[in-house]
Amino acid sequence: MSKSVLKKTLVSLAVASSFAAFAAHADIKVGIAGPMTGAYAAFGEQLWKGASQAAEDINAAGGINGEKLVLVKADDACEPKQAVSVANRLVDSDQVAGVIGHFCSSSSIPASEIYDEGGISEITPASTNPQYTERGLPGVFRTCGRDDQQGTVAADYIIDKLKATKVAVIHDKDTYGQGLADATKAQLNKRGVTEVMYEGLTRGEKDFNALVTKIRASGAEVVYFGGLHAEAGALVHQLRDQGFTGGFMSGDGITSEEFVTAAGGPKYVDGVYMTFGADPRNNTASADVIAKFRAAGYEPEGYTLYSYAALQVLAAGLKGANGDKTKVAEWIHGNTVPTVMGDKQYDAKGDLTVSDYVMYEWHADGKYTETTN
Amino acid sequence: MDIVLQQLVNGLTLGSVYGLIAVGYTMVYGIIGMINFAHGDVYMVSAYITAIVLALLSFFGIHSFPVVILFTLLLTIIITGVYGWTIERVAYRPLRNSTRLAPLISAIGMSLILQNYVQIAQGARSQGVPTLLDGTLRMHIGDGYVQLTYMKVFILVAAFSGMGILTYIIQKTTLGRMCRATQQDRKMASILGINTDRIISYVFVIGAAMAALAGVLITLDYGSFDFFVGFVIGVKAFTAAVLGGIGSLPGAMLGGVILGLAESLFSGLVNTDYKDVFAFGLLVTILIFRPSGLLGKPAVEKV
Numbered sequence: 001m002s003k004s005v006l007k008k009t010l011v012s013l014a015v016a017s018s019f020a021a022f023a024a025h026a027d028i029k030v031g032i033a034g035p036m037t038g039a040y041a042a043f044g045e046q047l048w049k050g051a052s053q054a055a056e057d058i059n060a061a062g063g064i065n066g067e068k069l070v071l072v073k074a075d076d077a078c079e080p081k082q083a084v085s086v087a088n089r090l091v092d093s094d095q096v097a098g099v100i101g102h103f104c105s106s107s108s109i110p111a112s113e114i115y116d117e118g119g120i121s122e123i124t125p126a127s128t129n130p131q132y133t134e135r136g137l138p139g140v141f142r143t144c145g146r147d148d149q150q151g152t153v154a155a156d157y158i159i160d161k162l163k164a165t166k167v168a169v170i171h172d173k174d175t176y177g178q179g180l181a182d183a184t185k186a187q188l189n190k191r192g193v194t195e196v197m198y199e200g201l202t203r204g205e206k207d208f209n210a211l212v213t214k215i216r217a218s219g220a221e222v223v224y225f226g227g228l229h230a231e232a233g234a235l236v237h238q239l240r241d242q243g244f245t246g247g248f249m250s251g252d253g254i255t256s257e258e259f260v261t262a263a264g265g266p267k268y269v270d271g272v273y274m275t276f277g278a279d280p281r282n283n284t285a286s287a288d289v290i291a292k293f294r295a296a297g298y299e300p301e302g303y304t305l306y307s308y309a310a311l312q313v314l315a316a317g318l319k320g321a322n323g324d325k326t327k328v329a330e331w332i333h334g335n336t337v338p339t340v341m342g343d344k345q346y347d348a349k350g351d352l353t354v355s356d357y358v359m360y361e362w363h364a365d366g367k368y369t370e371t372t373n
Numbered sequence: 374m375d376i377v378l379q380q381l382v383n384g385l386t387l388g389s390v391y392g393l394i395a396v397g398y399t400m401v402y403g404i405i406g407m408i409n410f411a412h413g414d415v416y417m418v419s420a421y422i423t424a425i426v427l428a429l430l431s432f433f434g435i436h437s438f439p440v441v442i443l444f445t446l447l448l449t450i451i452i453t454g455v456y457g458w459t460i461e462r463v464a465y466r467p468l469r470n471s472t473r474l475a476p477l478i479s480a481i482g483m484s485l486i487l488q489n490y491v492q493i494a495q496g497a498r499s500q501g502v503p504t505l506l507d508g509t510l511r512m513h514i515g516d517g518y519v520q521l522t523y524m525k526v527f528i529l530v531a532a533f534s535g536m537g538i539l540t541y542i543i544q545k546t547t548l549g550r551m552c553r554a555t556q557q558d559r560k561m562a563s564i565l566g567i568n569t570d571r572i573i574s575y576v577f578v579i580g581a582a583m584a585a586l587a588g589v590l591i592t593l594d595y596g597s598f599d600f601f602v603g604f605v606i607g608v609k610a611f612t613a614a615v616l617g618g619i620g621s622l623p624g625a626m627l628g629g630v631i632l633g634l635a636e637s638l639f640s641g642l643v644n645t646d647y648k649d650v651f652a653f654g655l656l657v658t659i660l661i662f663r664p665s666g667l668l669g670k671p672a673v674e675k676v
Binding site: 036037038039041042114173199200201202204205206207209210211213214217218230233234237241243258260261262263264265 | 376379380383386387397414492497498499500501502503504511517518520522525560596597599601604605606626634636637638640641643645646648649
C-alpha cells in the first residue's frame with residue numbers, strides 16, 4: 001500500500017467516524033450526580049454502579065423508543081456550591097434529558113432549582129430531607145423515603161423496643177443530618193421523651209472526645225446520630241473507647257461497608273442500630289439484577305438498587321413522554337412504574353406513596369441484618 | 374469532677390497533636406517567613422505511609438507491639454521527612470529570591486497536588502488500620518470515672534517526648550544552633566560559614582518528621598483516615614502556631630495545648646456547636662492584646 005492510499009484510507013475513516021459520532025449524538029443523555037470523590041465517594045460509587053447497570057439493561061432491551069441511554073458522571077463532592085455548578089453544566093453544556101441524583105440532601109435541594117429552570121426531572125435515590133419535595137417543584141422525585149418517616153420509626157423503636165428514656169440526639173449540622181435528627185427528636189417529644197442533650201458536631205473532624213465525655217455525663221442510654229458514616233464511625237469508636245455501653249442508632253447515612261472502616265474495625269459497630277428501607281435485595285423483582293451485579297463482582301449494597309430503580313423510573317418517563325422533555329414529570333406523576341424494587345407510584349409532591357423503613361442492626365462481622373424483634 | 378478531668382485529658386491529647394503539627398508551620402515561618410500550606414497534607418501523607426508500613430510488617434509476620442510501633446515510627450518519619458525535603462526542593466527553593474507571595478501560591482499548589490495524588494493513587498474511600506494496642510485505663514473518682522485507652526496514654530507520652538527531643542535538638546546541638554542562627558539573620562549566618570540552604574532543608578525535614586509522628590499516633594488511635602484528613606487538622610495546627618506566636622517553637626507547642634484544651638473544655642462544659650467559634654474568638658482576643666502571639670517576639674522595624 002502506497003503512502004497516499006494509506007492517507008486516503010485514514011481520511012475516509014476519519015470522515016466515517018465523524019458520521020458515527022453524529023449518529024451517537026441522537027442518544028439520550030442522563031446525568032448521574034453525586035459525591036464521586038471526597039469522603040463520601042463510596043455512596044457516589046453506589047449511585048454510579050446502580051445507574052450504569054440499569055442503563056446497560058435498558059439499552060439491551062431496546063433503549064428509549066430505539067434511542068440509547070448515555071450516562072454523564074457529575075461530581076458534587078456533597079458540597080452545595082459544587083452541586084449547583086455541576087447542575088448548570090449538566091443542563092447547559094451536556095443538555096441531559098434528566099438527572100439521577102444527587103446524594104446529599106444539601107446538594108439535591110439547591111441543584112433541583114437549576115433542573116427546574118432547565119425543565120428537566122431530577123430523581124434522587126438517596127436524599128431523604130422532606131424539603132426536597134416540599135417546595136412544590138414539579139420535576140422532583142425520589143426512590144427512597146423521607147426523614148420524617150424515618151425519624152418516626154427510629155424514635156418509636158427507641159421507646160418501644162429499647163425502652164430508653166434518656167436519649168442524646170447528635171447531628172452533623174448538615175441539611176440531611178440535622179433534618180433527620182430533628183425528625184427523630186420531634187417524634188420522641190411527641191411520645192413524651194425529652195432528649196437529655198441535642199448538639200451538633202463538625203463534618204470533616206475526627207476528634208469527638210469532648211462531645212463523648214459530655215454524652216457520658218448526660219447519663220444517656222441511647223445516642224441517636226443524624227449524619228453520615230465518616231463521622232458516625234469516629235463517634236461510635238470514641239464512645240466505646242471512653243467506656244460508653246449504651247445503644248447507638250443512626251439513619252440511612254451509614255448504609256455502607258465503609259462505616260466499618262471509619263469506625264476502625266467491625267468490633268466497634270457491633271450492636272449499632274440503623275433505619276433504612278426494607279432491603280431491596282430481598283425483593284423477588286430484583287433477583288436477576290442482583291445476580292448480574294454479583295457476577296460482575298460487586299455487592300449491590302446500600303443505594304445501588306435505589307439508583308437502578310431511579311433510572312428505570314426516568315427511562316419509563318422518557319419513553320412515556322415520547323421525546324418531549326417537559327412531559328416526563330407529568331407522565332411519572334400519572335403512572336405506576338415497575339422497578340427492581342417493586343411497583344412505584346408517586347404522589348403530587350414526588351414522594352413514594354408507600355414508605356417501608358425498618359430497623360437494622362450491625363454485627364461484629366461488619367455486616368448488617370434486619371432486626372427480628 | 375470526673376467529667377472536667379476527662380475533658381482536660383481529652384484536650385491535652387488533642388492539643389499535643391496540634392502542637393506537633395504546629396511545630397512545622399512555626400519553624401518554616403521562623404526561618405524563611407512563609408506559611409507552608411502543604412504541611413497539613415504532609416501529615417495526611419504520613420497517615421497513608423503508616424498504613425503501608427503496618428501492612429508490610431504484618432506481611433513479614435511481625436506482630437509484637439514494641440517492634441511494630443518502633444519500625445512504624447522510624448520508617449514513617451524517615452519517608453515523610455523525604456517528602457518534606459522534596460517539597461522544599463521542588464516547590465520553594467526555586468522561588469527563594471522572588472516575591473514573598475510566590476512561595477505561598479506554590480505551597481497552595483503543592484497542597485492540591487498532594488491531595489489529588491493520594492486520591493488517585495490510593496482511592497477516595499477512607500482506609501483503616503487494625504487496632505494495635507487494646508485495653509483501657511480507668512480511674513474511679515466518686516461515682517464517675519476517667520477512662521483512657523492505652524493508645525491515648527501512648528499518644529501523650531510520645532507527643533511530649535517528641536517535643537522534648539526537638540527542644541533539645543534546637544537548644545543544645547550544633548544543628549540547633551545553626552538553625553537559630555539562620556533564623557536570626559540568614560545573610561550573616563551564611564557569611565559565618567553556615568550552609569543556609571541546607572539548614573532550611575533540615576527545617577522542612579524536621580517539620581515533616583513531627584507531622585509524621587502526629588500522623589502515626591492519630592492514625593493508630595482513630596483507626597481510619599482519608600485523603601482529606603490533613604485539611605481540618607492543618608487549619609487547627611496553623612491556628613495554634615499563630616496563637617502561640619508564629620516563629621516561636623515553645624509558642625507552637627503551648628498554642629497547640631491551649632487550643633486543644635479550649636476546644637475540649639468549651640464543648641464539654643458549654644456547647645459543641647460553637648466550639649470553633651470559641652477557639653477562634655480566643656485567637657482574636659489574644660491577638661488584640663498580643664499581636665505577635667503569646668510567646669512571639671514583635672518584628673523590629675529597621676529604618
